[in-house]
Amino acid sequence: MVGIQAARGTRDILPEEVGYWQQIESNARDIFRRFAYREIRTPVFEQTNLFERGIGEATDVVGKEMYTFIDRGDRSLTLRPEGTAGVARAYIEHHLSAMGGIQRLWYSGAMFRYERPQAGRQRQFHQVGVEVLGSADPRADVEVITMAVSLLNTLGIYDLTLALNSVGDGDDRNRYRTALIDYLTPFQSHLDEDSQDRLLRNPLRILDSKNTKTQEIIRHAPSILDYLGAQSRHHFHQVQESLTDLGISYTVNPSLVRGLDYYTHTAFEIQSSHLGSQSTICGGGRYDGLIDQLGGDSTPAVGWAMGMERLVLLLQLQSISPTKIDFYLASKGQQAERQGMVFAQALRNVGFGVEVDLSGSAFNKQLKRADRSGASACLILGDGEIEHQSVQVKWLATGNQETVNQSDLLTQVDYWRQRLGENM
RNA sequence: GCGAGCGUCGCCAAGUGGUUAAGGCAGUGGAUUGUGGUUCCACCAUUCGUGGGUUCAAGUCCCAUCGUUCGCCCCA
CATH class of the missing domain: 3.30.930.10 (Bira Bifunctional Protein; Domain 2)
Known part of the structure:
Protein backbone atom coordinates (compact mmCIF):
# COMPACT_ATOMS: atom_id res chain seq x y z
CA MET A 1 0.00 0.00 0.00
CA GLY A 170 28.71 47.39 9.55
CA ASP A 171 30.68 49.56 11.94
CA ASP A 172 28.00 49.49 14.60
CA ARG A 173 27.84 45.77 14.36
CA ASN A 174 31.59 45.30 14.60
CA ARG A 175 31.76 47.41 17.73
CA TYR A 176 28.86 45.59 19.26
CA ARG A 177 30.26 42.23 18.27
CA THR A 178 33.47 43.00 20.11
CA ALA A 179 31.57 44.18 23.18
CA LEU A 180 29.40 41.08 23.15
CA ILE A 181 32.37 38.75 22.89
CA ASP A 182 34.04 40.62 25.75
CA TYR A 183 30.93 40.20 27.85
CA LEU A 184 30.32 36.56 27.02
CA THR A 185 33.83 35.18 27.17
CA PRO A 186 33.95 34.97 30.98
CA PHE A 187 30.71 32.95 30.85
CA GLN A 188 31.92 30.73 28.03
CA SER A 189 31.84 27.51 29.99
CA HIS A 190 28.28 28.21 31.19
CA LEU A 191 26.86 28.66 27.71
CA ASP A 192 25.12 25.80 25.94
CA GLU A 193 27.19 23.90 23.46
CA ASP A 194 25.79 25.55 20.34
CA SER A 195 26.35 28.99 21.76
CA GLN A 196 29.93 28.22 22.75
CA ASP A 197 30.46 27.21 19.20
CA ARG A 198 29.03 30.47 17.93
CA LEU A 199 30.99 32.70 20.22
CA LEU A 200 33.67 33.23 17.63
CA ARG A 201 31.83 32.34 14.48
CA ASN A 202 28.59 34.27 14.87
CA PRO A 203 28.20 35.72 18.37
CA LEU A 204 25.09 37.81 17.62
CA ARG A 205 23.13 34.64 17.09
CA ILE A 206 23.68 33.64 20.68
CA LEU A 207 21.19 36.36 21.55
CA ASP A 208 18.14 34.38 20.49
CA SER A 209 19.19 31.05 21.93
CA LYS A 210 16.31 29.23 23.59
CA ASN A 211 18.53 27.63 26.19
CA THR A 212 17.37 28.95 29.56
CA LYS A 213 20.80 29.17 31.08
CA THR A 214 22.14 31.02 28.08
CA GLN A 215 19.13 33.33 28.15
CA GLU A 216 19.90 34.15 31.75
CA ILE A 217 23.40 35.19 30.77
CA ILE A 218 22.12 37.15 27.79
CA ARG A 219 19.71 39.11 29.92
CA HIS A 220 22.48 41.28 31.25
CA ALA A 221 24.45 41.45 28.02
CA PRO A 222 25.03 44.78 26.32
CA SER A 223 22.28 45.78 23.89
CA ILE A 224 22.96 46.45 20.24
CA LEU A 225 20.82 49.55 20.54
CA ASP A 226 23.48 51.16 22.73
CA TYR A 227 26.06 50.65 20.03
CA LEU A 228 24.23 52.27 17.15
CA GLN A 318 -10.19 29.83 11.30
CA SER A 319 -13.45 28.96 9.61
CA ILE A 320 -13.74 27.17 6.33
CA SER A 321 -15.88 28.27 3.42
CA PRO A 322 -16.43 25.33 1.12
CA THR A 323 -16.71 26.15 -2.53
CA LYS A 324 -20.33 25.97 -3.60
CA ILE A 325 -21.50 24.90 -6.98
CA ASP A 326 -24.76 26.24 -8.42
CA PHE A 327 -26.43 23.16 -9.89
CA TYR A 328 -26.08 19.41 -9.61
CA LEU A 329 -27.58 17.71 -12.63
CA ALA A 330 -29.26 14.35 -12.07
CA SER A 331 -30.41 12.53 -15.16
CA LYS A 332 -31.81 9.10 -15.89
CA GLY A 333 -32.49 7.42 -19.21
CA GLN A 334 -30.57 7.40 -22.44
CA GLN A 335 -32.15 10.53 -23.91
CA ALA A 336 -32.00 12.46 -20.65
CA GLU A 337 -28.38 11.57 -20.04
CA ARG A 338 -27.42 12.59 -23.54
CA GLN A 339 -29.36 15.85 -23.54
CA GLY A 340 -28.22 16.54 -20.00
CA MET A 341 -24.69 16.97 -21.26
CA VAL A 342 -25.87 19.56 -23.77
CA PHE A 343 -28.04 21.36 -21.23
CA ALA A 344 -25.25 21.44 -18.63
CA GLN A 345 -22.89 22.93 -21.15
CA ALA A 346 -25.46 25.57 -22.14
CA LEU A 347 -25.80 26.51 -18.47
CA ARG A 348 -22.05 26.79 -18.10
CA ASN A 349 -21.89 28.98 -21.17
CA VAL A 350 -24.14 31.53 -19.50
CA GLY A 351 -22.03 31.40 -16.36
CA PHE A 352 -23.51 28.81 -14.00
CA GLY A 353 -21.46 26.16 -12.26
CA VAL A 354 -22.82 22.72 -13.03
CA GLU A 355 -21.74 19.28 -11.81
CA VAL A 356 -23.12 16.37 -13.80
CA ASP A 357 -23.85 13.09 -12.05
CA LEU A 358 -22.09 10.42 -14.06
CA SER A 359 -23.19 7.36 -12.13
CA GLY A 360 -26.30 6.38 -14.09
CA SER A 361 -27.77 5.13 -10.83
CA ALA A 362 -31.28 5.59 -9.48
CA PHE A 363 -32.59 9.08 -8.78
CA ASN A 364 -32.53 8.55 -5.03
CA LYS A 365 -28.81 7.87 -5.21
CA GLN A 366 -28.24 10.85 -7.43
CA LEU A 367 -30.20 13.10 -5.06
CA LYS A 368 -28.12 11.84 -2.20
CA ARG A 369 -24.98 12.82 -4.02
CA ALA A 370 -26.53 16.16 -5.00
CA ASP A 371 -27.08 16.83 -1.33
CA ARG A 372 -23.48 16.10 -0.51
CA SER A 373 -22.07 18.06 -3.40
CA GLY A 374 -22.99 21.31 -1.70
CA ALA A 375 -24.94 22.50 -4.74
CA SER A 376 -27.73 25.01 -4.17
CA ALA A 377 -30.17 23.15 -6.38
CA CYS A 378 -30.47 19.81 -8.08
CA LEU A 379 -31.68 19.79 -11.65
CA ILE A 380 -33.63 16.65 -12.44
CA LEU A 381 -33.91 15.50 -16.00
CA GLY A 382 -35.80 12.37 -16.96
CA ASP A 383 -37.96 11.12 -19.80
CA GLY A 384 -40.90 13.31 -18.82
CA GLU A 385 -38.83 16.46 -18.75
CA ILE A 386 -37.20 15.66 -22.06
CA GLU A 387 -40.61 15.39 -23.65
CA HIS A 388 -41.62 18.86 -22.46
CA GLN A 389 -38.19 20.54 -22.78
CA SER A 390 -38.48 21.22 -19.05
CA VAL A 391 -36.45 20.42 -15.98
CA GLN A 392 -37.21 20.00 -12.29
CA VAL A 393 -35.40 22.48 -10.08
CA LYS A 394 -35.18 21.10 -6.57
CA TRP A 395 -33.83 23.50 -3.95
CA LEU A 396 -31.78 21.32 -1.68
CA ALA A 397 -31.97 23.48 1.42
CA THR A 398 -35.77 23.60 1.52
CA GLY A 399 -36.85 20.63 -0.54
CA ASN A 400 -39.07 22.87 -2.66
CA GLN A 401 -39.29 21.85 -6.24
CA GLU A 402 -40.58 23.54 -9.37
CA THR A 403 -40.92 22.67 -13.01
CA VAL A 404 -39.17 25.10 -15.29
CA ASN A 405 -38.69 25.42 -19.04
CA GLN A 406 -35.07 24.70 -19.89
CA SER A 407 -34.93 27.91 -21.89
CA ASP A 408 -35.97 29.95 -18.83
CA LEU A 409 -32.78 28.99 -17.03
CA LEU A 410 -30.71 29.96 -20.02
CA THR A 411 -32.37 33.30 -20.73
CA GLN A 412 -33.25 34.69 -17.31
CA VAL A 413 -29.80 34.31 -15.84
CA ASP A 414 -29.98 37.26 -13.45
CA TYR A 415 -33.22 36.04 -11.96
CA TRP A 416 -31.84 32.55 -11.34
CA ARG A 417 -28.57 33.85 -10.08
CA GLN A 418 -30.52 35.79 -7.46
CA ARG A 419 -32.55 32.72 -6.49
CA LEU A 420 -29.33 30.75 -6.13
CA GLY A 421 -27.97 33.44 -3.85
CA GLU A 422 -31.04 33.15 -1.65
CA ASN A 423 -30.73 29.39 -1.44
CA MET A 424 -27.07 29.04 -0.54
C1' G B 1 22.73 17.18 12.32
C1' C B 2 20.82 15.81 17.78
C1' G B 3 16.78 13.92 21.35
C1' A B 4 11.87 11.73 22.12
C1' G B 5 7.07 9.74 20.43
C1' C B 6 4.10 7.45 16.64
C1' G B 7 2.90 4.30 11.98
C1' U B 8 -3.68 -1.16 12.23
C1' C B 9 -9.06 -0.06 5.71
C1' G B 10 -9.96 6.43 2.18
C1' C B 11 -10.41 8.96 7.51
C1' C B 12 -10.71 8.30 13.06
C1' A B 13 -9.40 4.31 15.79
C1' A B 14 -9.71 -0.75 19.56
C1' G B 15 -6.10 -4.33 20.19
C1' U B 16 -0.46 -4.85 25.48
C1' G B 17 2.55 -12.55 22.51
C1' G B 18 -2.32 -17.29 21.74
C1' U B 19 -4.44 -18.61 17.03
C1' U B 20 -11.80 -15.50 13.47
C1' A B 21 -7.84 -8.25 13.45
C1' A B 22 -13.51 -4.53 17.50
C1' G B 23 -16.14 -0.11 16.45
C1' G B 24 -17.32 4.67 14.15
C1' C B 25 -17.25 7.89 9.70
C1' A B 26 -17.04 7.65 4.51
C1' G B 27 -18.16 4.30 0.35
C1' U B 28 -21.21 0.49 -2.38
C1' G B 29 -25.90 -2.33 -2.91
C1' G B 30 -30.90 -2.89 -1.07
C1' A B 31 -35.66 -1.58 1.87
C1' U B 32 -37.64 2.94 -1.91
C1' U B 33 -37.81 0.72 -11.06
C1' G B 34 -38.29 9.22 -10.85
C1' U B 35 -36.69 12.38 -5.73
C1' G B 36 -31.74 13.80 -0.84
C1' G B 37 -30.55 15.24 4.21
C1' U B 38 -33.69 10.58 9.22
C1' U B 39 -34.06 5.19 9.72
C1' C B 40 -33.13 -0.16 8.83
C1' C B 41 -30.40 -4.36 6.44
C1' A B 42 -26.16 -6.25 3.79
C1' C B 43 -21.19 -5.68 1.85
C1' C B 44 -16.52 -3.24 2.69
C1' A B 45 -8.22 -5.25 6.09
C1' U B 46 -5.98 -13.53 4.42
C1' U B 47 -3.66 -8.34 7.16
C1' C B 48 -1.35 -4.43 10.82
C1' G B 49 4.57 1.32 6.81
C1' U B 50 8.70 -1.96 4.81
C1' G B 51 12.61 -5.75 5.52
C1' G B 52 14.82 -9.10 8.75
C1' G B 53 15.03 -11.65 13.62
C1' U B 54 13.21 -14.02 18.48
C1' U B 55 9.15 -17.66 19.49
C1' C B 56 5.40 -23.68 19.05
C1' A B 57 2.79 -18.83 18.19
C1' A B 58 4.12 -11.64 16.55
C1' G B 59 -0.26 -6.09 14.99
C1' U B 60 1.72 -7.01 19.84
C1' C B 61 8.95 -8.40 21.62
C1' C B 62 14.03 -7.14 19.13
C1' C B 63 16.98 -4.89 15.04
C1' A B 64 17.17 -2.15 10.70
C1' U B 65 14.84 1.00 7.27
C1' C B 66 11.21 4.54 5.40
C1' G B 67 7.65 8.09 6.72
C1' U B 68 5.49 11.28 10.28
C1' U B 69 4.88 14.21 14.91
C1' C B 70 7.06 17.12 18.92
C1' G B 71 11.41 19.49 20.82
C1' C B 72 16.65 21.34 19.74
C1' C B 73 19.46 23.66 15.89
C1' C B 74 17.77 27.05 12.28
C1' C B 75 14.13 29.66 9.85
C1' A B 76 9.35 31.42 6.45
Missing part, protein backbone atom coordinates in the same frame (compact mmCIF):
# COMPACT_ATOMS: atom_id res chain seq x y z
CA VAL A 2 3.05 2.21 0.16
CA GLY A 3 4.45 2.41 -3.34
CA ILE A 4 6.06 5.69 -4.30
CA GLN A 5 5.47 8.50 -1.86
CA ALA A 6 6.19 12.20 -2.06
CA ALA A 7 9.83 12.79 -1.14
CA ARG A 8 10.61 13.55 2.47
CA GLY A 9 9.74 17.07 3.44
CA THR A 10 7.58 17.63 0.35
CA ARG A 11 3.85 17.30 0.11
CA ASP A 12 0.88 17.58 -2.18
CA ILE A 13 -1.50 20.45 -1.78
CA LEU A 14 -4.85 18.80 -2.36
CA PRO A 15 -8.04 20.48 -3.63
CA GLU A 16 -9.37 20.63 -0.07
CA GLU A 17 -6.55 22.94 0.88
CA VAL A 18 -5.83 24.79 -2.30
CA GLY A 19 -8.55 27.35 -1.71
CA TYR A 20 -6.51 28.80 1.12
CA TRP A 21 -3.53 29.16 -1.17
CA GLN A 22 -5.61 30.91 -3.79
CA GLN A 23 -7.04 33.22 -1.18
CA ILE A 24 -3.57 34.19 0.00
CA GLU A 25 -2.29 34.62 -3.54
CA SER A 26 -5.15 36.81 -4.66
CA ASN A 27 -5.10 38.98 -1.54
CA ALA A 28 -1.36 39.37 -1.92
CA ARG A 29 -1.64 40.42 -5.55
CA ASP A 30 -4.23 42.98 -4.63
CA ILE A 31 -2.11 44.44 -1.84
CA PHE A 32 0.97 44.55 -4.05
CA ARG A 33 -0.96 46.36 -6.76
CA ARG A 34 -2.18 48.94 -4.29
CA PHE A 35 1.39 49.58 -3.17
CA ALA A 36 2.66 49.76 -6.78
CA TYR A 37 4.86 46.67 -6.64
CA ARG A 38 5.54 44.62 -9.73
CA GLU A 39 6.15 40.91 -9.94
CA ILE A 40 9.50 39.39 -10.76
CA ARG A 41 10.10 35.69 -11.45
CA THR A 42 13.60 34.35 -11.06
CA PRO A 43 14.92 30.81 -11.58
CA VAL A 44 14.40 28.09 -9.03
CA PHE A 45 18.09 27.24 -9.13
CA GLU A 46 21.10 29.51 -9.28
CA GLN A 47 24.86 29.18 -9.26
CA THR A 48 25.87 28.03 -5.84
CA ASN A 49 28.22 30.91 -5.21
CA LEU A 50 25.36 33.40 -5.43
CA PHE A 51 24.02 32.06 -2.16
CA GLU A 52 27.43 31.55 -0.60
CA ARG A 53 28.33 35.15 -1.22
CA GLY A 54 24.90 36.62 -0.67
CA ILE A 55 23.59 34.81 2.36
CA GLY A 56 26.92 34.21 4.05
CA GLU A 57 29.02 31.09 4.40
CA ALA A 58 28.77 31.11 8.17
CA THR A 59 24.98 30.80 8.16
CA ASP A 60 23.21 27.51 8.67
CA VAL A 61 21.23 28.04 5.50
CA VAL A 62 24.41 27.95 3.44
CA GLY A 63 26.45 25.72 5.70
CA LYS A 64 24.12 22.78 6.03
CA GLU A 65 20.75 23.34 4.40
CA MET A 66 21.39 23.86 0.70
CA TYR A 67 20.25 21.52 -2.02
CA THR A 68 23.41 21.69 -4.09
CA PHE A 69 24.21 19.50 -7.09
CA ILE A 70 26.67 19.31 -9.93
CA ASP A 71 25.06 19.36 -13.35
CA ARG A 72 26.29 17.55 -16.44
CA GLY A 73 28.40 20.52 -17.39
CA ASP A 74 30.23 20.27 -14.08
CA ARG A 75 28.62 23.45 -12.71
CA SER A 76 27.69 23.72 -9.06
CA LEU A 77 24.04 24.72 -8.82
CA THR A 78 21.75 25.15 -5.84
CA LEU A 79 17.99 25.11 -5.44
CA ARG A 80 17.18 28.52 -4.01
CA PRO A 81 16.86 28.50 -0.22
CA GLU A 82 15.31 31.99 -0.21
CA GLY A 83 14.23 34.62 -2.69
CA THR A 84 16.22 37.76 -2.05
CA ALA A 85 19.56 36.65 -3.48
CA GLY A 86 18.02 35.77 -6.84
CA VAL A 87 16.15 39.06 -7.03
CA ALA A 88 19.32 40.95 -6.20
CA ARG A 89 21.20 39.01 -8.87
CA ALA A 90 18.53 39.82 -11.45
CA TYR A 91 18.58 43.46 -10.43
CA ILE A 92 22.31 43.63 -11.08
CA GLU A 93 22.30 41.48 -14.19
CA HIS A 94 19.55 43.42 -15.96
CA HIS A 95 20.66 46.86 -14.79
CA LEU A 96 17.31 47.53 -13.21
CA SER A 97 18.90 50.42 -11.36
CA ALA A 98 19.11 52.21 -14.71
CA MET A 99 15.36 52.07 -15.11
CA GLY A 100 14.82 55.11 -12.97
CA GLY A 101 15.39 55.07 -9.29
CA ILE A 102 13.53 52.75 -7.03
CA GLN A 103 12.42 49.25 -7.94
CA ARG A 104 9.52 47.80 -6.02
CA LEU A 105 9.29 44.08 -6.65
CA TRP A 106 7.39 41.08 -5.34
CA TYR A 107 7.82 37.38 -5.93
CA SER A 108 6.32 34.11 -4.85
CA GLY A 109 7.43 30.56 -5.31
CA ALA A 110 9.00 27.40 -4.00
CA MET A 111 12.14 27.49 -1.87
CA PHE A 112 14.26 24.54 -0.78
CA ARG A 113 16.16 23.82 2.38
CA TYR A 114 17.50 20.50 3.55
CA GLU A 115 16.16 20.45 7.10
CA ARG A 116 14.41 18.07 9.43
CA PRO A 117 10.71 18.49 8.60
CA GLN A 118 8.23 19.40 11.29
CA ALA A 119 4.96 21.30 11.49
CA GLY A 120 5.26 24.50 9.46
CA ARG A 121 8.57 23.49 8.03
CA GLN A 122 9.10 21.52 4.84
CA ARG A 123 12.06 20.92 2.61
CA GLN A 124 10.16 22.41 -0.26
CA PHE A 125 8.18 25.35 1.00
CA HIS A 126 6.69 28.46 -0.50
CA GLN A 127 7.30 32.08 0.15
CA VAL A 128 5.79 35.28 -1.01
CA GLY A 129 8.06 38.25 -0.61
CA VAL A 130 8.74 41.86 -1.53
CA GLU A 131 11.89 43.88 -2.10
CA VAL A 132 12.42 47.61 -2.50
CA LEU A 133 15.74 48.30 -4.16
CA GLY A 134 17.35 51.70 -4.37
CA SER A 135 16.00 53.52 -1.34
CA ALA A 136 17.74 54.12 1.95
CA ASP A 137 14.77 56.11 3.25
CA PRO A 138 13.26 54.77 6.48
CA ARG A 139 9.89 55.25 4.82
CA ALA A 140 10.77 52.31 2.59
CA ASP A 141 11.20 50.14 5.70
CA VAL A 142 7.85 51.35 6.95
CA GLU A 143 6.21 50.82 3.57
CA VAL A 144 7.16 47.15 3.41
CA ILE A 145 6.17 46.53 7.01
CA THR A 146 2.83 48.22 6.37
CA MET A 147 2.32 46.02 3.38
CA ALA A 148 2.97 42.86 5.38
CA VAL A 149 0.57 43.92 8.10
CA SER A 150 -2.10 44.91 5.55
CA LEU A 151 -1.85 41.56 3.84
CA LEU A 152 -2.23 39.65 7.09
CA ASN A 153 -5.17 41.84 8.06
CA THR A 154 -7.01 41.32 4.78
CA LEU A 155 -6.61 37.60 5.33
CA GLY A 156 -8.26 38.01 8.71
CA ILE A 157 -5.19 36.91 10.60
CA TYR A 158 -4.84 38.80 13.84
CA ASP A 159 -3.24 37.98 17.15
CA LEU A 160 0.17 38.75 15.72
CA THR A 161 3.26 40.37 17.16
CA LEU A 162 5.55 42.64 15.20
CA ALA A 163 9.04 42.43 16.66
CA LEU A 164 11.41 45.18 15.60
CA ASN A 165 15.11 45.77 16.00
CA SER A 166 18.00 47.57 14.43
CA VAL A 167 21.27 45.79 13.83
CA GLY A 168 22.93 49.00 12.69
CA ASP A 169 25.47 49.34 9.91
CA GLY A 229 25.89 55.31 15.62
CA ALA A 230 24.01 58.58 15.24
CA GLN A 231 22.82 57.77 11.72
CA SER A 232 21.61 54.30 12.61
CA ARG A 233 19.82 55.66 15.67
CA HIS A 234 18.14 58.31 13.58
CA HIS A 235 17.03 55.77 11.00
CA PHE A 236 15.59 53.47 13.64
CA HIS A 237 13.86 56.36 15.34
CA GLN A 238 12.20 57.46 12.12
CA VAL A 239 10.96 53.94 11.41
CA GLN A 240 9.36 53.73 14.84
CA GLU A 241 7.86 57.19 14.61
CA SER A 242 6.26 56.45 11.27
CA LEU A 243 4.91 53.08 12.39
CA THR A 244 3.27 54.84 15.28
CA ASP A 245 1.77 57.43 12.89
CA LEU A 246 0.26 54.57 10.95
CA GLY A 247 -1.16 52.93 14.03
CA ILE A 248 0.99 49.83 13.65
CA SER A 249 2.01 48.51 17.03
CA TYR A 250 5.35 46.81 17.52
CA THR A 251 7.69 45.60 20.19
CA VAL A 252 11.34 46.51 20.13
CA ASN A 253 13.36 43.39 20.73
CA PRO A 254 17.11 44.07 20.91
CA SER A 255 17.94 40.39 20.69
CA LEU A 256 16.09 39.88 17.42
CA VAL A 257 18.84 38.81 15.08
CA ARG A 258 17.80 37.51 11.71
CA GLY A 259 19.67 34.52 10.44
CA LEU A 260 21.10 35.81 7.23
CA ASP A 261 24.26 37.87 7.08
CA TYR A 262 23.04 40.56 4.74
CA TYR A 263 20.76 42.42 7.11
CA THR A 264 21.58 46.00 8.20
CA HIS A 265 19.60 48.51 10.23
CA THR A 266 15.97 47.46 10.49
CA ALA A 267 15.24 43.81 11.23
CA PHE A 268 11.72 42.59 11.93
CA GLU A 269 9.62 39.51 12.34
CA ILE A 270 5.90 38.97 12.54
CA GLN A 271 5.04 36.08 14.80
CA SER A 272 1.94 34.14 15.72
CA SER A 273 1.44 32.32 18.96
CA HIS A 274 -0.56 29.59 17.22
CA LEU A 275 2.18 27.87 15.28
CA GLY A 276 4.18 26.01 17.91
CA SER A 277 7.88 26.14 17.43
CA GLN A 278 7.84 27.69 13.97
CA SER A 279 6.20 30.90 15.07
CA THR A 280 7.58 33.35 12.53
CA ILE A 281 5.32 33.89 9.55
CA CYS A 282 7.07 36.90 8.12
CA GLY A 283 10.69 37.92 8.43
CA GLY A 284 12.60 40.72 6.82
CA GLY A 285 14.65 43.81 7.10
CA ARG A 286 17.07 46.11 5.40
CA TYR A 287 20.07 44.80 3.50
CA ASP A 288 22.07 47.74 2.27
CA GLY A 289 25.21 45.75 1.68
CA LEU A 290 23.95 42.85 -0.38
CA ILE A 291 23.95 44.28 -3.90
CA ASP A 292 27.43 45.62 -3.39
CA GLN A 293 28.58 42.31 -2.02
CA LEU A 294 27.27 40.58 -5.13
CA GLY A 295 29.24 42.89 -7.40
CA GLY A 296 26.63 45.52 -8.21
CA ASP A 297 26.72 49.23 -7.47
CA SER A 298 26.13 49.88 -3.82
CA THR A 299 22.34 49.91 -3.50
CA PRO A 300 20.28 50.13 -0.33
CA ALA A 301 17.35 47.73 -0.12
CA VAL A 302 14.70 46.40 2.21
CA GLY A 303 12.24 43.53 2.01
CA TRP A 304 10.57 40.56 3.64
CA ALA A 305 9.36 37.04 2.99
CA MET A 306 6.31 35.22 4.30
CA GLY A 307 5.92 31.48 4.63
CA MET A 308 2.86 30.35 2.72
CA GLU A 309 2.53 27.02 4.54
CA ARG A 310 2.44 28.82 7.85
CA LEU A 311 -0.18 31.25 6.59
CA VAL A 312 -2.28 28.33 5.43
CA LEU A 313 -1.97 26.72 8.85
CA LEU A 314 -3.27 29.90 10.44
CA LEU A 315 -6.15 30.23 7.99
CA GLN A 316 -7.12 26.63 8.61
CA LEU A 317 -7.49 27.39 12.30
